[in-house]
Amino acid sequence: QVQLVESGGGLVQAGNSLRLSCAASGRTFSSYAMGWFRQAPGKEREFVATINWNGGNTYYADSVKGRFTISRDNAKNTVYLQMNSLRPEDTAVYYCAADTSGQVTTKGYLYEYWGQGTQVTVSS
Secondary structure (H helix, E strand, O other): OOOEEEEOOEEEEOOOOEEEEEEEOOOOHHHOEEEEEEEOOOOOOEEEEEEOOOOOOEEEOOOOOOOEEEEEEOOOOEEEEEEOOOOHHHOEEEEEEEEOOOOOOOOHHHOOEEOOOEEEEEEO
């Protein structure tokens, strides 16, 4: 069993930055691929970014490419999402998720474990 706890959300003005963290329990974190997803009010959950088990492969949604960076520290069992140049349309609850296959994927249904989410609000 893996538990994921997100942190780092908050209220920021457009153009500013936030870094989200997701701390994972368990000894097998380093073998998992990790992903970030988000869900805005009234909208479906959408893929944001993913990183493979060793950090050597990443993939981003077009909407965040060039602004967001996903990274991981396997020694700390933590994955990060650095969000720069934030826009009001980035406002959402952000979730981290773990995929035991270890490979990057944009498909939410392939992730077995999910965190509780952290709210990010970007004001204009």
